[in-house]
Amino acid sequence: IGVPKTLLELKTEHNYAVVEMAMRARGEIALLTQIAQPTIGLITNVGTAHIGRLGSEEAIAEAKCELLAEMPSDSVAILNHDNQRLLDTAARFWQGETITYGLEGGDLQGELRGTDILQVEGQEFPLPLPGRHNALNYLGALAVAKVLNIDWQPLTQGLSVSLPKGRAQRYELAGDVVILDETYNAGTESMLAALQLLAQTPGQRHIAVLGTMKELGEQSRRLHHRVGQKVKELGLDLLLVLVDDPEAAAIATGAEGIPTECFTNHQELVMRLKDIVQSGDRLLFKASNSVGLDRVVGELK
Template sequence: MFTIETAALGALLAAVLGGGQLPERVWGVSTDTRSLGAGSLFVALRGERFDGHDYVGQAFEQGAILAIVERPVPQPHLLVADTLIAYQALARWWREHFALPVVAVTGSVGKTTTRELIRAVLATAGPVLAPPKNENNDVGVPKLLLGLNAAHRFCVVEMGMRGPGEIDRLARCALPTVGLITNIGSAHIGRLGSYEAIAAAKCELLAALATDIGVAILNAEDERLLATARRFWGGRVQTFGLEGSDADLTGHFDGQLLWVRGVPFVPPLPGRHNLLNFIAALAVAVQLGLDLEQVRSGLKDLQLPEGRSRLLTLSEDIQLIDETYNSAPESARAALEWLAQLPGGRRIAVLGQMRELGDFSYALHHRLGKQCRALGIDELVVLEAGEDTAALLAGAQGMASTSLPDHRTIATYLAATAQPGDRILFKASRAVGLEVALTHLQQLLQDEKS
């Protein structure tokens, strides 16, 4: 459990002490009053919709004995200029107490899936600390690191990015020994303006690696990533890819098994994109000295968060593909390719808007519509969202397609037209909430059979 003497904490943060008698030491730290224990430290973070300073009194009622704040409060406290910076400094200080491999994962798409695959692979060799949810930002990463303890053999950190400098901050907090970048794609291009800027922002991870012990694990099939990485990193590199790529670690898929260095693995998840994600996880294992045969024999069933590569089988062999957690042009294309390859009856794609594409949005939605048609998808159903809907339908011109105004209308339409053996993909950005349509359709189809 995290612990630190108050005097050392004050010196670490260059804080001003106040609020009366301060405790000698704190045990545990949290930014959430609901998870505080007796004798713990409360960090009063501020956000757009909340201010932790409003809850300092409640934190002390829940067991806190010291607070880190930006303005004086009556309770014992350490006054700092920025509580978020202080929280991150605290996490880095605690992380420095542990000489264990820290694997940091970023990329435009596939971060969370790859993180979970790495967790599963490393768990065959010992206890792994990894985020239970999608905690990959300025608050989530330090929260994870502050949970480190002596029992952990590995730590896996996911790093998201909404602009330049964010991954640099997270990496200098986590001090990773392994930096893995899945790919460079269109996610957040509306914010960053170009693929080159996205690549540079992702490769901030590599600049934070220690040159003597660090290793970069990179997708050999992504030329933009490889070229950008060379500007940021001159240390060890291991590339990964499927057979046919010029990768250091390759996998051969024979239709049933994925062969890596002579070891056969049952792919944990379907789709070519997930084969690549799994090879990336195995590359981490290789770099950390794990035996691949032992990994194969010890690998457990993978449990992904809802909305990611989830296949739901209903009566009459109707299958729903739940990819509702998020969507970007590259992940949407990969999901469509998976749908197109699924054996069964009709293949129906239910697509919603891909957000944060800025001036590129119309062109990228139009391209996705064209990909639906080129892959032979039988029908495209689109949740209406202005010009992006028009772009999807224009790109898909020549195939069966329709746009509908809301989630329930989509579910009702699909239930009324469903046929045995249908394969129905749901894919959209998180804010679209397309899982509502999926859940409602599932209920409608089940009600019909009851």
């Protein structure tokens, strides 16, 4: 009911409405698009979220592209150039005006400098949230602004965002210890992005504290293993896994060669962290919300 509720709150003084369309099954975005009739349709990513319900990444792509299939023919599609599955699927649903954006190419191409400066068309934009994944989302927003002829210049001064607890939160503790709190939720793509951000965060040791990603269905073990492989690829210093679901153990097997410890309850994990954390450590906490890693973060803060 979120989309209808948002639309019903619009008043005559509003010039634009930004409406997020979520889905967990086929047909849901189609229905929401029929209701909203958007003039611009932005698709930021196609990944593995809800793959347990939809069955495959291709099915997820098709479900997201219902936005393109159902929006008016004179609308503008804005697509993430760096996601090839999205581009291939979108081409089957949409032949209208299209703008692509990306860090690897596209009509609107940006360059990420460090982790928090995005350079586009000779202008630099401080990112409100660091990381490549956030830079791509920012590029998508810039593309929307360009279509609407909204001046980018004020954005070069930076902007701030307010996020719920456990989402893109950074805590700096005594003794030069930094916690990256991503305990609000987790999917494969967001997990990989968060690990990349951890590795790029200046510090002495980089420690990943991870747990289960829910709703991955038959693909769960494979995708958890992929997360472990990313830990190994990045050469992190230590991996701690809260195994509240058997599939989570695949993170550890994927990270073979990286010092790894597994835990079956929150208190054991808290006690171990309190014992090993030292000055200069950078710690990432990430799992699906129901895993409860936020409780562990709360014990350390």
